[in-house]
Amino acid sequence: MASYSTSELRSGNKVMVDGDPCAVLDNEHVKPGKGQAFNRIKLRNLKSGRVWERTFKSGESLEAADVMDTDMEYLYTDGEFYHFMLTDGSFEQHGADANAVGETSKWLKEQETYVVTLYNGAPLAVTPPNFIELEVTETDPGLKGDTANGGSKPAILSTGAMVRVPLFINIGEVLRVDTRTGEYVSRATGK
Amino acid sequence: MYNKQIWQPTADLSTLQYRAKVFHKIRAFFYEREVLEVDTPCLSLGSISDPHIEVLSTQTKTLGKHVTYYLQTSPEYAMKRLLAAGAPSIYQLGKVFRAEEIGRRHGIEFTMLEWYRLGFDHWQLMNEIDDLLSVLTNDVIISERLSYQNAFLRHVGLDPFSASLSYLQQCCHQHTEYGLEEMDRDTLLELLFTTLIEPQIGQKQPCFIHSYPASQAALAKQQIELSGARTAARFELYWRGMELANGYFELTDAKEQQQRLQEDIAQRAEHHQVWRQVDERLIRALEKGLPDCAGVALGVDRLLMLLLDKAHIDKVLPFSGAHA
Numbered sequence: 373m374a375s376y377s378t379s380e381l382r383s384g385n386k387v388m389v390d391g392d393p394c395a396v397l398d399n400e401h402v403k404p405g406k407g408q409a410f411n412r413i414k415l416r417n418l419k420s421g422r423v424w425e426r427t428f429k430s431g432e433s434l435e436a437a438d439v440m441d442t443d444m445e446y447l448y449t450d451g452e453f454y455h456f457m458l459t460d461g462s463f464e465q466h467g468a469d470a471n472a473v474g475e476t477s478k479w480l481k482e483q484e485t486y487v488v489t490l491y492n493g494a495p496l497a498v499t500p501p502n503f504i505e506l507e508v509t510e511t512d513p514g515l516k517g518d519t520a521n522g523g524s525k526p527a528i529l530s531t532g533a534m535v536r537v538p539l540f541i542n543i544g545e546v547l548r549v550d551t552r553t554g555e556y557v558s559r560a561t562g563k
Numbered sequence: 564m565y566n567k568q569i570w571q572p573t574a575d576l577s578t579l580q581y582r583a584k585v586f587h588k589i590r591a592f593f594y595e596r597e598v599l600e601v602d603t604p605c606l607s608l609g610s611i612s613d614p615h616i617e618v619l620s621t622q623t624k625t626l627g628k629h630v631t632y633y634l635q636t637s638p639e640y641a642m643k644r645l646l647a648a649g650a651p652s653i654y655q656l657g658k659v660f661r662a663e664e665i666g667r668r669h670g671i672e673f674t675m676l677e678w679y680r681l682g683f684d685h686w687q688l689m690n691e692i693d694d695l696l697s698v699l700t701n702d703v704i705i706s707e708r709l710s711y712q713n714a715f716l717r718h719v720g721l722d723p724f725s726a727s728l729s730y731l732q733q734c735c736h737q738h739t740e741y742g743l744e745e746m747d748r749d750t751l752l753e754l755l756f757t758t759l760i761e762p763q764i765g766q767k768q769p770c771f772i773h774s775y776p777a778s779q780a781a782l783a784k785q786q787i788e789l790s791g792a793r794t795a796a797r798f799e800l801y802w803r804g805m806e807l808a809n810g811y812f813e814l815t816d817a818k819e820q821q822q823r824l825q826e827d828i829a830q831r832a833e834h835h836q837v838w839r840q841v842d843e844r845l846i847r848a849l850e851k852g853l854p855d856c857a858g859v860a861l862g863v864d865r866l867l868m869l870l871l872d873k874a875h876i877d878k879v880l881p882f883s884g885a886h887a
Contacts, residue, residue: 401666405799405809406781407753408615427739
């Protein structure tokens with residue numbers, strides 16, 4: 373397995389720390405006046421999501437993590453696993469467990485493309501696209517004429533996600549939602 | 564790293580004008596005080612012994628022989644050779660080089676102001692640094708003075724001289740996740756210092772940290788504190804989280820200096836670091852006699868960052884590392 377020297381680590385590198393794959397977010401070179409040089413490295417544990425800082429001696433080496441981001445289309449869930457297929461034409465399929473899918477489960481729509489992070493060939497995390505278009509399945513009836521008043525109400529989308537929407541939205545409409553904030557953006561343009 | 568598209572400077576023109584003005588003010592400051600400007604060579608046949616500073620070198624051919632020259636990491640040895648040869652108080656404003664990582668506050672080439680004052684001790688030199696900073700800022704700068712021991716007691720809650728090794732290891736690990744297997748006290752203390760103390764001190768006025776552990780004396784005399792503890796007559800200047808200067812009441816004892824060089828060389832060998840020709844001509848000069856003096860080296864680019872409120876060293880250099 374390849375390895376990195378702590379002094380050459382850059383944001384985006386993936387390394388093993390305490391047996392877990394981690395992404396490097398930042399690396400600051402620390403050199404006390406007359407002393408040994410260190411690297412203060414900000415890391416994200418790709419399993420738990422925890423972000424923290426750890427100091428290493430400069431030049432110490434860390435094993436590279438076998439982590440790869442791939443584009444995959446969501447197919448279906450069998451109740452235990454969520455099945456995805458590579459979009460590169462290989463039709464290769466991977467089953468991600470609930471742990472890997474995490475919060476993304478409420479944004480899973482068939483035929484939509486997700487970034488599936490593979491660790492040692494198995495799904496570690498699933499990231500939704502920043503914006504996704506979903507149909508409203510449940511909400512109070514729309515209020516005619518109320519388009520600019522700024523009021524909002526809850527709506528349940530086809531994936532089960534709950535978002536706050538303007539009062540004029542009706543069941544059956546397709547909405548554009550920001551998955552990073554979980555907020556309504558607009559009615560879908562129907563492109 | 565070379566990129567044929569990127570030709571532009573990294574600092575803007577007004578910064579370069581300010582930089583030139585600061586150079587001028589520094590020279591005027593020393594001219595007024597009758598401190599002589601010198602320019603010792605950038606390339607030297609001998610280098611420093613410091614175990615934690617890596618040196619750049621270059622090769623040339625002279626009279627059919629391959630010769631290695633080392634780029635100066637600071638003009639300290641050469642300036643002390645001048646002092647031993649009878650020079651009065653001297654200063655040097657110029658480029659120095661270190662084989663270091665390039666970062667927010669580090670470059671491989673940077674501008675250093677170094678000066679030596681005959682008959683001064685380190686306390687008098689700290690006063691003069693305040694005078695210089697006052698001139699450069701058009702303000703009255705009176706830096707705080709805090710001993711190494713009190714800095715630790717105040718900001719870390721331990722005594723750097725009496726804390727046990729295992730306590731230092733635990734404390735260091737708690738704050739940095741490093742240190743449980745580190746056997747070197749100084750390394751642990753230095754990491755604690757940069758992690759916990761550096762961000763706290765010198766936030767308004769600059770702060771001199773003084774009276775370092777004797778084991779971190781480098782080229783400073785040792786002194787006996789009122790408590791009986793042996794410390795180094797060394798200080799460092801910190802300002803808004805930045806290490807700005809390092810000074811000594813200079814060691815003049817040739818034998819003691821020889822011994823410290825040998826320890827450094829042994830430490831480098833032990834850690835399988837690259838061999839280099841250590842400049843023993845410093846010892847010869849000390850044998851001839853270095854007058855009592857205090858000296859300090861100050862990072863001018865970092866000072867400019869502070870004066871101009873720039874977060875990255877690139878912004879005060881005409882062409883920084885990746886653009887040079």
